[in-house]
Amino acid sequence: ATRNSKLNFEKYIQLNDFPRNFHVQFFPEGGALLNNTKQKIAFKALGTDGLGIPISGVICNMNGDSICAFSSDKLGMGSFVLESKYGEALYADCKSEYGIKQRFKLPDAELSGMGLSLEFVNDEVTCNINKTADMRSQYNSSRLLIHSRGMPLALFDVPDIDGNALDLSD
Numbered sequence: 001a002t003r004n005s006k007l008n009f010e011k012y013i014q015l016n017d018f019p020r021n022f023h024v025q026f027f028p029e030g031g032a033l034l035n036n037t038k039q040k041i042a043f044k045a046l047g048t049d050g051l052g053i054p055i056s057g058v059i060c061n062m063n064g065d066s067i068c069a070f071s072s073d074k075l076g077m078g079s080f081v082l083e084s085k086y087g088e089a090l091y092a093d094c095k096s097e098y099g100i101k102q103r104f105k106l107p108d109a110e111l112s113g114m115g116l117s118l119e120f121v122n123d124e125v126t127c128n129i130n131k132t133a134d135m136r137s138q139y140n141s142s143r144l145l146i147h148s149r150g151m152p153l154a155l156f157d158v159p160d161i162d163g164n165a166l167d168l169s170d
Contacts, residue, residue, distance in 0.1 A: 030115020052076025
């Protein structure tokens with residue numbers, strides 16, 4: 001080949017197809033699963049490309065007993081309600097839209113704690129406090145401070161707001 005001639009060549013690069021694997025993350029409302037309390041648990045299923053994928057599944061205990069079923073929306077997110085017990089390992093048997101099955105362990109239930117859940121209905125915010133049995137004394141003397149960027153907006157005694165709409169009009 002001379003200096004001015006064109007060299008023609010072809011190169012083939014094999015690109016691996018993303019495996020249709022996925023991972024599911026679980027997020028108990030209030031931050032932790034609490035012993036003997038019914039809680040909402042949100043989840044998100046992600047494919048290997050980092051995007052949400054639709055899944056369905058069943059929550060099972062160590063004996064394989066089915067506790068509840070769940071399914072996600074098209075973005076791989078959803079939620080279900082579950083009552084957990086301390087020391088009981090729970091698993092989610094999940095199936096992706098591609099038919100791939102996987103098992104994921106849910107977070108362990110905490111023996112002691114409180115969790116806050118808020119629900120928006122008809123322009124009202126209802127507050128519910130999940131608590132383990134041993135937290136009743138702290139529950140009666142607890143307060144909820146609502147702030148935005150460090151500025152206090154409201155202060156409530158927890159027993160007064162549990163199960164009630166929050167009055168944020170002041």
